[in-house]
Amino acid sequence: MAADTSVATRRGKPAAEPGATRRLREWLRAYEPIPGVPDELFDARGRPRDHWLDFLGHFAAFPAGDPGARFALPARHLRDAGVAYRPAADEAERTWPIDPLPLILTQAEWDEISSGVAQRARLMEALLRDIYGPARMVAEGRLPAAALTGSGDFIRAVRGIAPPGGRHTHIYAADLGRGPDGRWWILGDRTQAPSGLGYALENRLAVSRAFPNLYNTMNVHRLAPFFDAHRRGLASAADRSDPRICLLTPGKFSETYDEQAHLARYLGFLLVEGDDLVARDGKVYVRTIAGLKRADVILRRVDSGFIDPLELNNASRLGTPGMLDAIRAGGVTVLNMPGSGVLESRALMGFLPRLCQELLGEDLAMPHVATWWCGQPAEQALVEIRLDDLAIAPAFNAPGGDSILSQSRMVADMTPAERDDLIQSLRDRPADFVGQEVVRLSTMPVLKDDRLSPAPFVLRVFAAATPDGIRVMPGGFCRTSDRPDVRAISMGEGARAADVWVIGEKPVERMTLMPSADSVQVRRIMGHLPSRAADNLFWLGRYMERAEGTLRVVRSLCTSSIAAEAAAHAAGETFESLQLLLTEWGALSAPAADVVHAAGRALLDPDAWGSVISTIRAEMRTAASMRERLSADFWALLVGIEGGLAKAGRLETEADVLRLTNRALQTMAALSGLAQENMNRVAGWRFLDIGRRIERGVNACRLSRLLARDEATTDDLDLLLDLNDSQITYRARYLAGLALTPVRDLVMLDPFNTRSLAFQLQTLKEHLSVLPPLNDDGMLEEPQRILLTLVADVETEDARKLTADKALRFERALMRFSNAVADRYFLQGASAVPTVKLVGLA
The missing domain is CATH 3.30.1490 (Dna Ligase; domain 1)
Structure with a gap:
């Protein structure tokens, strides 16, 4: 080998094992670059580049067999965090595919890339100003009008609008590849709503956490300064000092929804959909549980034609009617401005060199494909x-x-x-x-079948407009392909992602997005929760409680079959009652002949809308709509329980059912613990808990009606305590054995029993007392009127007179309360009309 590959000499660190240099040489010897194609690992003379030797030497220094496990760490981090993407026309999400080897660029290379991309971003902005302004380039014959108007992304309605905030583009991205001459070429411009920033951040977090020592040793430039400047640039585009910045998403079925949620969470933006917004009086507002709150800046990930169904695509359900009028009035800054996607057309590429001279007075620094x-x-x-x-x-x-x-x-x-x-x-x-022109681009090393192999790649580089000018993110979003043709690499076609490391010659200053201690005013507020998020959290809580309730019924079915001292739940009238309950809950489509079949279908039947697996999947769909509000641990547990049920296979015995049920119940308990202990006690948590309390109260009423009838048996009462998780409380309080009246009181009326109806009502009352009102006349709102009446009825009820009819009346009142909560707080849709006057237009 022409270059020194001794691990002992790299970065001045001794090899951890005598075989390290030998392993590194074997890796390099097995690597076969494509003849005539530039490669990132080897230079034009066939020598390995120093920075790649530094990187690979780090892993070669570990004992034999250990590098493979360490290379797998980034993928494990992403899998555990639930990072995913959705290929076009695919219903299911897939785990984000990452290669552990980053694309490594030297400072000199990066300076060339950064300069070229920054110039390109300035050119795009200048060209958009002309296209939607004086149109001088068209008038003077330097740009054919048909090259613009032929594009579906040319929005005629935007012509003449002065962009609020002063810019058409805030974020620009360029897809790059290294051409056969060794220079970087631009393959395409991304000016509409460039994706990949969030995934670039996810890739960096996964790789840097997997290889922290190497990441620091190689002086990799941090991404935090760029994202800080990106956020400050968006804030500076608003006309208020403390603006509300929203990220407009097409919704959970977007291919890159997970990325959008992560980006919103990292930057502290409000993730909204079109139905979350309303345009009124020249401004745009977010529908929240506290009324309409002004949206100052909207970073959109919805294509231009879909953002306003009144003026653009009238079939769109992704936008907000009146959005363009609000932009015209200067009441909201939308970035990138509608119509900016016209510059992504290939038709314009041949004109850009001359346009750069005309608009910037400069030669185009970075070439693009002819x-x-x-x-x-x-x-x-x-x-x-x-x-x-x-x-x-x-x-x-x-x-x-x-x-x-x-x-x-x-x-x-x-x-x-x-x-x-x-x-x-x-x-x-x-x-x-x-x-x-057909350009064969360069390759970079990827890990394939435990060996290094060359793979074509495309590098997406991002530039943002900041208060200090155009700033280019030091790194980017890299996609690799198993195919030799790199003209159409996308994440839906088997491509993989890679982190991008720009390495400096000296240690890099560490920085976070944390502002100085004196620059932010301390706040203790509920926060402005969007109505859609409140709705989703509410139903997430209901689904969680519903799944747990069904699991408890399934466990009770099986317990008596394998425990000699348990009540005979799996036979006779009690078994029939449990099957009836599961049928009413939608977990069984028809009664089963025996315990195993009934329990197995209630757990795993995907066609039964109330089965455990169907409820868990509904819970996942609901959670996916607000991924930015849930922790990685919560999502991982949710994915884990669904995966465990989906892979359970055939259940042969009661023991098989019980084993699966207990595992699922333990995971549900962990989910509940995360919700109770790890979520801030703000509006979001309260709606999650309101959903749980309503479902738990309804279940208490239904179980009481079914199992605490006047003619209830000892088995019925034992089952009721088991399903209500109140066995320990009852046994500690009553030594005389099971009796109907005390069981009824404990399950329905005891305010000290956390599983009783009374306790749920008291908790709901406390939640409502904290949530913001929508009217300012001091009168009770409908949810409060219903709940206070129900609370009074339950508090004054006598357990000896608590009939099934009264339990049904309580249950129906609780369902009316649920509907009233939805009518009051979950206002959605462009044409939705509030039932009360909306106040607080802040």
Whole structure:
């Protein structure tokens, strides 16, 4: 090997084992770069680069067999944290795929990249100002109008609007690759709503936590300063000193929803959907449980055409009616501005060098793939002549006509029929196509089958507008592919992600997003919880309690079959009562012949809407809609319980059912503990707990009606105490044995029993007393009126006279209270009308 690969000499640290240098040489010897393609590990002379030797030498120094386990740590971190993505048209999320090896760039390389991307960001902003302003470039013939208007991302309604905050773009991203000449090339511009920032952050957290010593030793530039500047830049675009910044998401079915939730949580933004917002009087407000609260800045991840169904796509359910009017009035800053996606069109790439000279007075610093737009006769003729040498691609992200292309393709790879169709389409609608040079980009090392292999990659680099000018994030979002063709790498096509390390020549100053102690005023407030989030938290609590209740019924079914001293729950009238209960709860579609079948179906039947696995999946769907509000531990437990049920297989015996049920109950207990001990006692926690208390109170009423009838047996009362988790309390309080009246009192009326109806009502009363009112006349709101009446009825009830009819009346009152809570706090939808006057437009 031409270069020194001795681990002992790298960074001045001795090798941990004599075989370290040998292992490093074996890794490098087995690595086979693609002939004629630049590689990140080896330079043009075939020598390994020093920074890669530093990185790989660290792992070679560990004992044999240990490097493989250490390389697996980043993936384990992401899996445990529940980081996921959703491929297009795929219903299920997938665990985020990460390669443990980062893309490593030297400071000199990064300075070149950073300078080129910053210039590109300035050019994009200047071009948007002209396109939606004076349109001088079109008027002077430097940019054909059809190259703009042919794009579905050109929003005519934005023309003439002065962007609130002063900019069209706040965040810009460029997809880069290293070309055959060793220079970095721009493959595409991302100006609409660039994704990947959150995933870049997730990748960095996973890799840096997995290899903390190496991360610090190699002087990797931190990301926190960039995100701090990014946040300050958004805040400076508002017209208030303490603005409310929202991240507008398409919702949980977005391919990158997990990334959006993580980014909102990390930066402290409010994650909202279109229905969470309302445009009124030239401003945009967030619907919260305390009324409408002003949204000052909206960082959008919804495409331009969908943000306002009144003026743009009237079929959109992702936006907010009147959003464009609010932008015109300057009442809200939306970034990037609607219409900015027009610059992502390939049709514009051939014009950018000349436009850079005209708008910035500079030469374009970083080249891009040579592109010819066929909307011009000379360029169309050139593309037709070189048809077999070029890649043909759509000119616009949303091409007009019936284009046969959805992505870049080589004509040589087409069938004769496809080639004929393309040529005909090219002649019928030439403006829909571009021809591009085919560039074979460089490769980087990835871990494949426990060995290093070269893989093509695309690097996405981000630039943000800050109070101090354009700032480029030191690193980025890297995607690698198993295929040699890198023209269309996306996370839905088997690609993997990698962290990006920019290494400095001296130790890097550590920084967090924590502001100085004196710069932030101390607050102790409930917070402005969006109505949708309150709704989801409410139902998350109900699903949690519903799943736990069904699990307790299943456990009671099996207990007597394997415990000699237990009541005979699995036979006779009690067994019939339990099956009836499971049927009413939707856990069984029809009665089963024996305990194992009844219990197994109640646990695992995906077609029964009330089965445990269906309820857990409903809980996961609800939790997925507010991922930014839940801890990684909570999400991991939720995923774990669903996975355990889904993989349970066939349940043969009562012992199998009981084992699975107890594991699930233990996980549910852990979830409840996290909710009670780890969530702040603000509005979000209160709605989660309100949902749980309502469901628990309803269950107490239903169980009492079923099992505490006047003719109840000892088995019925024992089962009721078991399902109500009140066995220990009853045995400690009453030594005479089971009796109907004290059991009724403990389950329904005892305010000191945490599982009783009375306790749930008192807790609900305390929650309502803390939540903000919507009217200011001092009158009780509907939820309070219903609850206070119910509390009084329960407090004055005599257990000896507590009939099934009275229990049913309590249950129905509790359901009316649930509906009143929904009507009062969960106002959603563009046309939703509040039942009370909304106040507090702050």
